Amino acid sequence: MAYFADLKNVLESYLEPKQVADAERAYQVAECAHDGQMRSSGDPYITHPVAAANILAELHLDHQTIMAALMHDVIEDCDVTKQDLSEQFGETVADLVEGVSKLTQIDFQSKEQAQAENFRKMMMAMTQDIRVILIKLADRLHNMQTLGALRPDKRRRIARETLEIYAPIANRLGIHRIKEQLELLGFANMYPMRYRVLRESVKKVRGHRKEVVERITKQLRDRLKDSGLKCQVIGREKSLYSIYKKMRDKVGTFNEVMDIYAFRVITDSEDSSYRALGQIHNLFKPIPGRFKDYIAIPKTNGYQSLHTVLRSKSGMHVEVQIRTELMDQMAEHGVAAHWLYKAGTSHHPAETKAREWLQSLIEMQQNVGDSIEFIENVKIDLYPDEVYLFTPKGKIIELPKGATPVDFAYAIHTDVGNTCIACKIDKQFSPLSTPLVNGRTVEIITAPGSRPNPAWLSYAVTGKARTNIRNFVKNMRHDEAVHLGRRLLEQSLKKPLDDFSEDMLQQITDVTRYSSFDDLLAGIGLGKIASALVAHRLSSNPDKLDESSKKTDSQEDRSPLAIKGTEGLVIKYARCCRPIPGDPIMAYVSPGRGFNIHRENCPNIQRAHKQNDHYVPVEWSEELEGDFTTELRLQVFNQRGVLAQITNIIANQEGNIINIDINELDGDVNIITFQIGVKNRVHLASLIKKLRVIPFVNKVYRHPDIQPKGNKSD
Template sequence: MLKLDDVISRITQYQPRANVDLICKAYVYSAKAHEGQLRKSGQPFVVHPLEVASILIDMKLDVPSIAAGILHDTLEDTKATKDELVVLFGKEIAELVDGVTKLSKLQFNNQEDRQAENYRKMIMAMSRDIRVILVKLADRLNNMRTLQFMPEEKQMRIARETLDIYAPLASRLGIDWIKNQLEDLSLRFLKPDIYRQLEKKIGRLRKNKEAYIEKVIEAIKQHLGKEKTDLVITGRVKHIYGIYHKMERQNISFEQVHDLVAFRILTKNVEECYEVLGHLHSLWKPVPGRFKDYIGMPKSNNYQSLHTIVICLDGERVEFQIRTHEMHEIGEKGIAAHWKYKDDGTLDMESEMTFQWLRQLVEWQNELKDSIEFMDTFKVDLFASDIYVFTPKGDVRALPYGSTPIDFAYSIHSEIGTHCFGAKLNGKIVPLSYKLQSGDTIEIQTHPKRLPTKDWLKIAVSSRARAQVRQYLKQEQKDKSLILGKNIFEEEVARYGLEVDELLKNEALWEYAKKKGITGEANLFASIAYGKISMGALLNYVAPDKKPQEVKEDGILRKIFKKVSKKTRDLVLIDGMDEILVAFGKCCSPIQGDPIVGFVTRGRGVMIHRTECPKAPIIDPQRRIHVAWNKVSDTARIAKLKITCINKTGMLAEIAKTISERKIGITKALVQTTKDEKAIISLDVGVKSLMELNHVMKAVESIDGVIIIQREIG
């Protein structure tokens, strides 16, 4: 079991003047705060903070980081407060601990919201002090090392989260040894059988490859002769998850993975890196298309190295990484190799510039108010591999792999992205959906009347482009609602015999609006359009003695948005707005998962139709708004089914039994017989999603005697 003396001893090896008294003080405080608490393994809880501190020492972090690692669970799992930590340990350490602490005391709508907001807080804390995420990564690594003591369900959830978020985050920060361990440990719990098989095969392979690695190193040394005796050459078998990921990506077996061994060559300077590369390519034939120059074009985490794959001894494909000792330190330590702090503990500008990706993510999170949208953006950015393209003037732009001209346009300027309508690739016109490749030279064509469409979200890859397109579409939707709400307001005011200008100056009107949490004309009109304010109720409040005049229905938008049940309202998300009143078209009975479209109606708020509904194309396009299903809702809706079957005894009972076995209710049944000995059964069933409906339809269709089952429209 790790002890405090071990931690102190290791710190002083690289920080002889370290404030060990502060470390001891943090340990005593943490031990007292966690007194009586046990880990799932049965060990005292304080063992975990010490292990976290040990991992931080592996990264050679400073004393405040290590103290924060020892204290990191005190705010979450004990009665300790941030104010108390400030008094005892100072603001710097208290802020670090707070940055790591989960949002366990806040209430969110659902677990996904909670997780998304937790990551949002982590990113913001990282922007203030990057050491926050290093403590969090150390915490997660130790938790993964002891995950076997958790229930299986929790093992799966934590391992999936680790693989989705923390491993790629470690990679983004350039700390590959932590990334590799997190990936291997995640695979161990997500796919234990595959992990054990690969572990055995790689264990046997490692023994067999030791001699091979020595032969390759000796061959390189003999080829170089006495010129390069100071090179450091090492070889290794790749880690388990890396091999598994390649097997999955290429759909191959373990035996078909050829580049299982990788070598690293460390040089004195950059010139020597390219010189060694030339020697390697003269000694062994390089594999075409498998050379990458990360020295000339570093990764976004500042990683630099030359990568090449050659046909080595015995015809094996082998990867070589060639870099300087300084580059290797950055490759191993990642961001920790850039420690340069101001007196107040924050990163200086040189260190901040090293991680442009983090600064961009902070900027984007300010634009993305929706937590789930932020989470999607966060994940996209974590997994993104960079490509490098050129502007017509020769400037280099780093973009995520799979980027299109739209992503490139937004990387130049938001206005260029918003108005782009075409692109030229190396002088030739290409569509906006073209996937850019490293080395491409892109020229964007713009037009002031060209504006983003919803289809751009299917094309754009980068967080910046997607955020800007979403922002534009939401603003466009708000503008439409503003115009529609103003029209409704003016028509209804005229029907009551009032003057618009006078009414907008009426204090009673704004008193009523304030009660509804609305200020300003724009918000008032938008709220009227979306049914958050009833014009009838508003005018009765402002002018109770006035009565509406009878006029023709045509051309008049009135009686907007009658009360709709809370269950219905929660089922659909309306772009850019909250608390929208909605109703569903009885003509097509939309259910969760159907492609849908919304229309502002005269009497029932926003009406939702299936896009294939015959009524959808004939409705005024000015009333059309974008809608999307709320994926976290489990509200059941009615789907209408028409079943044609053989007319025999017990047929309806068999169908009803099949449906009820799947815990789906039947709310209405109607049977008709035909002259050709067939029966047509019409059913209304309550389902929560299109997937659930498809499953039950498939089950009914498999019943002996059922000829065809169809979903009805109308």
């Protein structure tokens, strides 16, 4: 019980005697379970859970959290089950311990997958009870405090994980005290040399800075006192990690960063905070654009304060944060303040924002494909350098810096994002890829039946938007693959699938080891299994399908598959030859990726004739839709207005210019390559005919110049 004594003293200062006794019972179970186990430092293992519980006790967390912290490793490392804990301490404590425990009984393909799956499990447990992550943060903080006993490579790995995930989570939940400690320890172990150099540099300038800080503190205190405001003024020192980040992000050199002096003003009310701001702006000159009101509009983690940057009379920059005592307490403890300051905190922004974030995690979890994708999306949401935007009705939407209208649409509601087609920024139509900036009013225009565009993934930044777009694209690709697979199989069978019984379709599904017949069709559509093979077995006896009987129909027996141009995710048009309707074409099957359509004489597809399993005959459908991309090359004499005349002709001929590339052939001649969208070969031929008559066009041809069989020119 020697290790429990100090913790017991802290617990007795705020818990009931019965609750302290329950915590003592939990300690006894943990001590017994970890008996004989040692840490890498050589200390008995029980010192670790006691230290983690101490960190939480300082935040005055409830006795159930303290009990779970004391036993947080017993399921993972000892012969103790969740059922055992539930019987002794109740379901809540057992759930908390189980939520923090790693998945040690499952074999994972890689260490990264194991880490991601454990993180996903912990985050989902956190959505049920926020105390899970508070225990994990305390566990991680003590591990970081005792990291010196590990190998350097292991220290760096754990430090990186701390800086990338756990410190940002502490920040997201508003627990500034734990976040700063995690960042400092992470920095010291990730970059030990940089840490030591920076620490020594700060020590050298600290003496001079102390005098400056005392002088500015007195000026601020005297001005506020003269105006009748009861305020506390504190000179703050920037953390080593924040100094390092500013230097790393090229905000300034060490001397420039250290020339900024930071102060905190603690007031007795919100009204006094704004009055203090006015007095401080009268004392020192405020720098335009550097004032932020986080009281009216709290940060994503619920943080509230007034921030302003001023220039002192001697030219130094002075940062001032102004907030009430309750806001200051909440800034330090975030959601943990619910237990530390029980009165009046249940509806504080820190808790409200935390609940909103947890709800977004649940939505994200339902839509992501795997744990690694989940952790990447969570990481995106953990770095919220915020912008604040308005809906047309005046509601404030917070998004990370760099967010676009697509992110804004999904932030309003998933259905708004899925049906978004356009947007207005400050009443002006703008592209959906436009980066949003503070204070803009954004209006999202939707249309029933519209759906997410896969191209949005190139500029959507929030986890919610990216997860929903990926999920929709994945489902849409599967649906298109099923549709294409059905067409291919019916083509090989030369009759509809409706002619076969459910039992026969289930038999062929079982033999090919797919979970459902739709998945089998998707496998055919994505080129994972040959349609002719499935058709052959389905037409005879599916029970005999094995490696020895994998025969496919001859090429001549297979009728061409009709290509409509709308099978966007499972049928792609090769960039090497850029086929358009009217070109003789063939399809090369790329297993798992679908079909690549090439022009018949494309050099890259010629070898496919020798690989029957990889070749599918195709033809253009009469029901074609949309534009098809091709390339035109023009050899032109270098004259003024050349490009304008050519683009004008292309536009008049209803060609859609996608890209233009200009290269100089010699001093007088340029080669211009146009990537354009056309309807078919007839449309392209008409366009080429119009371009050839321009006097300064020396030559025009389609690129690559592959001649179809029997044709001499376009």
